[in-house]
Amino acid sequence: DAGITQSPRHKVTETGTPVTLRCHQTENHRYMYWYRQDPGHGLRLIHYSYGVKDTDKGEVSDGYSVSRSKTEDFLLTLESATSSQTSVYFCAISGQGDRNQPQHFGDGTRLSIL
Amino acid sequence: SQQGEEDPQALSIQEGENATMNCSYKTSINNLQWYRQNSGRGLVHLILIRSNEREKHSGRLRVTLDTSKKSSSLLITASRAADTASYFCATDWSTGFQKLVFGTGTRLLVSP
Numbered sequence: 455d456a457g458i459t460q461s462p463r464h465k466v467t468e469t470g471t472p473v474t475l476r477c478h479q480t481e482n483h484r485y486m487y488w489y490r491q492d493p494g495h496g497l498r499l500i501h502y503s504y505g506v507k508d509t510d511k512g513e514v515s516d517g518y519s520v521s522r523s524k525t526e527d528f529l530l531t532l533e534s535a536t537s538s539q540t541s542v543y544f545c546a547i548s549g550q551g552d553r554n555q556p557q558h559f560g561d562g563t564r565l566s567i568l
Numbered sequence: 569s570q571q572g573e574e575d576p577q578a579l580s581i582q583e584g585e586n587a588t589m590n591c592s593y594k595t596s597i598n599n600l601q602w603y604r605q606n607s608g609r610g611l612v613h614l615i616l617i618r619s620n621e622r623e624k625h626s627g628r629l630r631v632t633l634d635t636s637k638k639s640s641s642l643l644i645t646a647s648r649a650a651d652t653a654s655y656f657c658a659t660d661w662s663t664g665f666q667k668l669v670f671g672t673g674t675r676l677l678v679s680p
Contacts, residue, residue, distance in 0.1 A: 496572075497656070504665050512667065525663045553598055560623040561609055
C-alpha cells in the first residue's frame with residue numbers, strides 16, 4: 455500500500471460537534487483528495503489540494519473545510535457535524551507528472567453522527 | 569451530475585469463469601480508471617486507459633474503451649475467489665487538475 459494513513463479509523467460523535475479527520479502521507483505527493491462514500495453514490499469528491507495551502511472545492515463541499523499546512527498532511531473538518539455527514543471518508547493522493555496518474559487511497563474513516 | 573453508471577450492480581460467478589463489468593459515462597474524458605475495493609478497505613488502482621487508447625491489458629485484466637459510445641468494459645479472466653470485491657470505474661473529465669468521477673460500482677462474488 456502507498457504510505458497513506460487516515461486517523462481516526464472510526465469515530466462516533468453527536469450532531470453539532472466539530473470533527474477533524476486527518477490524512478497523512480509519506481510519499482511526498484503533490485495532490486491530495488478527500489472523498490465520501492455512501493451506498494448508491496460511489497465516491498464523491500469533497501475537497502482537493504494541489505499544494506501546501508492550495509485547496510479547492512469538489513462536488514459535495516458544503517459543510518466541510520480543509521487545510522494543508524504541510525505537504526504530508528491534509529485535514530478535513532466538519533465545523534458542526536450533521537447526521538447527513540455520516541459516511542465513510544477516504545483520502546487519496548496522486549503524484550506529479552502528466553495527468554494520467556492513478557490515485558492511491560487510504561483505508562478510510564468510518565464516521566457516525568448521532 | 570457527471571457520475572458514471574456501472575452494469576451490472578452485482579455479479580455472481582464460479583471460479584474459473586470470466587467476469588465482465590461495464591461502465592458508461594457522460595462527458596469527454598482524459599482517461600478512465602478502474603479500481604477494486606475489498607470490504608472495509610480503500611480502493612486499489614487496477615488499470616488506467618487514456619482517451620486515445622482502445623484496449624489495455626494487465627495480467628488477467630482487459631479493459632476496453634469506446635469514446636464514441638462513452639463506455640468502457642473490464643474483463644477479468646479465469647476468476648478466483650480472491651477477486652471477490654467491488655469494482656469501480658472513474659473518469660478524469662476536468663480541464664484543470666485531475667478530478668475523478670466514480671461510478672456506483674459492481675459487486676463481484678466469485679464462489680469456489
